[in-house]
Amino acid sequence: GAGVSQSPSNKxxxxxxxxxxxxxxxxxxxxxYWYRQRLGQGLEFLIYFQGxxxxxxxxxxxxxxSAERTGESVSxxxxxxxxxxxxxxxxxxxxxxxxxxxxxxxxxxTRLTVV
Amino acid sequence: ILNxxxxxxxxxxxxxxxxxxxxxxxxxxxxALHWYRWETAKSPxxxxxMTLNGDEKKKGRISATLNTKEGYSYLYIKGSQPEDSATxxxxxxxxxxxxxFGQGTELSVKP
Numbered sequence: 001g002a003g004v005s006q007s008p009s010n011k012x013x014x015x016x017x018x019x020x021x022x023x024x025x026x027x028x029x030x031x032x033y034w035y036r037q038r039l040g041q042g043l044e045f046l047i048y049f050q051g052x053x054x055x056x057x058x059x060x061x062x063x064x065x066s067a068e069r070t071g072e073s074v075s076x077x078x079x080x081x082x083x084x085x086x087x088x089x090x091x092x093x094x095x096x097x098x099x100x101x102x103x104x105x106x107x108x109x110t111r112l113t114v115v
Numbered sequence: 116i117l118n119x120x121x122x123x124x125x126x127x128x129x130x131x132x133x134x135x136x137x138x139x140x141x142x143x144x145x146x147a148l149h150w151y152r153w154e155t156a157k158s159p160x161x162x163x164x165m166t167l168n169g170d171e172k173k174k175g176r177i178s179a180t181l182n183t184k185e186g187y188s189y190l191y192i193k194g195s196q197p198e199d200s201a202t203x204x205x206x207x208x209x210x211x212x213x214x215x216f217g218q219g220t221e222l223s224v225k226p
Contacts, residue, residue, distance in 0.1 A: 003158075004158070033213055033214075035216070041218065042204075042216050042217055042218030042219060043204065043206075043216035043219075044216075045213055045214075045215065045216075048212055048213045050212065056212055056213065091158075091159070093159075098208075098210075098212055099208070099213070099214065100146055100147050100208035100210065100214075101147055101164060101166070101208075102164075103149055103161040103164050104149075104151075104159075104161065104214065105158075105161075106151075106158040106159045106160075107158055108156070108157060108158045109158070
């Protein structure tokens with residue numbers, strides 16, 4: 001597609017429920033990243049996929065968080081048993097190569113509210 | 116743990132004022148420094164990618180400088196306009212495969 005697409009744009013869920021967030025990167029972009037921004041904080045790295053390599057999961061805050069990517073296509077971020085501290089804007093980005101030189105193209109984010 | 120610091124955290128200026136923000140980062144293993152603009156309800160938009168010490172980049176009224184030896188970058192906005200209101204993010208790439216972002220500077224420009 002022309003840009004990075006994320007869905008849903010907004011999600012309100014009850015504490016304890018599971019949620020799934022979707023990211024559709026730019027076609028041909030080999031790298032895909034998930035970040036989140038909680039209220040009053042900076043962009044926090046969650047997970048990074050590069051081609052067929054093992055993902056860098058070093059930013060996932062707990063084992064309730066997981067993510068998958070099918071080839072160089074769509075990615076889903078799943079949060080199990082959501083907690084109020086999971087409320088944040090979840091941003092997905094993609095890049096050609098590592099993004100260190102080319103930069104990222106971001107989606108418009110999913111605003112998750114856990115009540 | 117890499118620490119990217121931005122200051123100030125927020126800034127309120129009048130239309131027409133010029134302003135600048137700072138991004139500080141560890142200078143070891145430096146590869147690239149990125150600036151993004153993030154307007155409310157929109158996607159963060161890339162402004163600059165800078166790699167060389169002494170680099171200066173310009174885009175309209177916005178410019179940025181880079182000092183990799185001392186580990187800082189400045190972003191300048193000349194003659195701020197209300198449409199410049201946004202959060203400005205800097206991010207460090209040190210070949211770890213992903214960008215490490217600062218907490219951002221929130222700019223508000225009053226007409």
